[in-house]
Amino acid sequence: MDATSDVRDIAERFTGLIGGPITALRKIVEACGHIQSAHVATVADVFNLSVAEVRGIVSFYSDLRTEPAGRRHIRICQAEACQAVGARELTAAIADKLGIGLGETAADGSVSLEAVYCLGLCTNGPTAMVNGDPVVGATPEGLAG
């Protein structure tokens, strides 16, 4: 789903709500995978904001990605409770296995790695989220799929 009119429809659903522009942008990421500059202009128009203001919002929040994620999107927890049980080693191992680092996407778009800071599963680290599904006791093999 990409047509500008659909994006406008999404944005318009949130105009009366608290934090509307942010929710609209988050929903656009859910629907389209990432935010494109045309989307920024649409959101600015719908919420009566300047394009610069919307760009400012997009650049502030890490969920509001402007590049597509890989088909398998792996977010690995980098926070302290997971560090205490090997998150650094896990991250190094999976980066090595996939040939990409945190914040990178494989050239063929198959997989991407991203840092996340705590999933609230801190007794069962290292943890991760793969395409939105939480993984506890994560291993490089399990995450690579």
Next chain:
Amino acid sequence: MSLAKVPYETLANALGANRIADDLARSGHQVIRTGSHGLNWLEPLVEVDGVAFGPVKDAGDLDAVRIGPVQELPALARQQRLVFDRCGHVDPFDYDPAWIRAQLEREPADILEQVRLSGLRGRGGAGFPAHIKWRTVHDTPADEKYIVVNADEGDSGTFADRLVMEGDPFRLIEGMLLSGHATGSGKGIVYLRSEYPLAAEIFGKAIDAARGLGLLEAFDIELFVGAGAYICGEETSLLESLEGKRGEVRSKPPVPAIAGLFGRPTLVHNVITLAAVPAILDIGGAAYAELGVGLSTGTMTFQLAGNVRRGGLIELPFGIPLRELIEDWGGGTKSGRPVGAVQVGGPLGAYLKDGELDTPLTYEALAELGAGVGHGGVVIFDDTVDLVQQAHFAFAFCAHESCGKCTPCRIGAVRGKETVETLMAKGHRGVPGTDPAGGGDRHGDAELAIIADLCDVMEDASLCQMGGMTPIPVRSALGLK
């Protein structure tokens, strides 16, 4: 037919609870989905006719992991659960609104007084007395007032907010209704982090259910899901975010209780603070204040995490020594090695070492160590921890999460991170005067002096506690005072 209780909660689900629930239903059990008890090492913890089993791998062979009657589980029975009394025992949607309806008949002044008597302090981090904020919101005239729930729960090692919202969402709704009634506010907003999709699903359903029960007529509730920013847990950043903007912190004053969301009086509280209010009204503020120690009244929902054998949620009155929490309750490290360091209170909390573990967990005792209770998270590291690396992370995290509005935090964190990198390159272990490289221009004490100076500037001159408290983990990790 036997009754099986299976948690519907993020951790239990990640460990197979949905499949187990299906299997139990197929084998003829009546299955209800509850919250989690927070005994995380036993998840998925299944209860069949009052007997606990866990961690369950195979629903067909429960006896392999039989524990005993739920009522007698020491890890539960020894806790004092006021916030978490229902969580794990019930299907959260099997809810009887009679109690809250009766409470909402009480005079606002009576509720304010009970909160004052309870001595309740904020569970989000700062530990500020709740009643002062309630009183201020109540006394400030305005056309609209707001209750804002901080469910951004960004601290590593914490999950209490999530457990309540997934396992007993009505407890939070009750707290919100009571605070709205007491302060004269008609609107509540919950700011939930996007990393908690199941909490969003369950809490969203609970709002609808509350509306269906007619509980949201004088007071409405809206759920807002964040977009990935630790700093949005800071209350003024959170308010900016709710206004649809970049989460850049505001300078205070004015405090949110006077001019918060859209400039209106706003009561900002952590989930657990508000979720404690029903118990306070139930047992009375004075009885609540008898729990705990001194000005640290009531129960705290401690969360044991990291390298620990029995991690989970432990609700106890303030005052339990840290070592007891780690050894008695936690069973020591998961790796079996000695404890190396314990970070209390999230990423802005101190790294405490062996000599400091006998500290009772109270706001006052931790403050004496230059530490804090924060949101009650206790993260355990074994003796392989590299504290210089943890100091590096504290600066790196601040650099990553800083909103960028003030210079000490924005620049200080980056310079701090670079300086710790130099220290690491020199092989320095952090504690001044113990430089293994020893003297000359390889001497890391020069870097430590720069770091100490940066910490002073960040602490004194940052706009909020992101920059202002980053020195706490840095100094404690490096042995600086």
